[in-house]
Amino acid sequence: MNQHEFEAVIRQPAAKRYEYFIKKTADYEEVWGLYNEGWATAQDDLGNTxxxxxxxxxxxxxxxxxxxxxxxxxxxxxxxxxxxxxxGMKSDGVKPSIFPTDTDSALIDVDTLMEDLAAELEKY
Known part of the structure; x- marks a missing residue:
């Protein structure tokens, strides 16, 4: 990925970044999180992890x-x-925050994320 593509992707609205996430995650069969003696977390306005x-x-x-x-x-x-x-996240009540940037994030429920990834993987 070149710098131009990188910058174009991070400027997209959260919904478009979510679509990019689904496609690239299925392409490369990996997801990336942030780790430092535990996984990075955040909270939404309702206090959900x-x-x-x-x-x-x-x-x-x-x-x-x-x-x-x-x-x-x-x-x-x-x-x-x-x-x-x-x-595990579903049973713990933890929600995925997909592709957060400085401005926003796609907040998706676990079931939707699983369905969208499964649908994308069926294309391969």
Missing amino acids: LLPFFPNEKFAETFAKKEWEGFSPKRIELDHFLEKWLP
């Missing part, structure tokens, strides 16, 4: 700042994400 996820290492590294200063990108295999992470 959110876990941020990114489509690749460069995006994750770019947004490892502010409350996530000192966190590093960490890869999660897509199969493990689908089979372990998402069911």
Whole structure:
């Protein structure tokens, strides 16, 4: 990915970045989170715990700042994400925050994320 594509993607609205996330996650069969002696989290306005996820290492590294200063990108295999992470997050009431930037994030429920990833993976 060149710098022009990178900048174009991060300027997109959250819904478009979510679509990009689904496509790239299925393409490369990996998800990226931020880790530093534990996974990075955030909270929404209602106090729900959110876990941020990114489509690749460069995006994750770019947004490892502010409350996530000192966190590093960490890869999660897509199969493990689908089979372990998402069911665990659902049972714990944790919501995925997809591709957060300085301005916004796609807040998606676990079931929708699982369905969208499964639908994209069927195309392969």
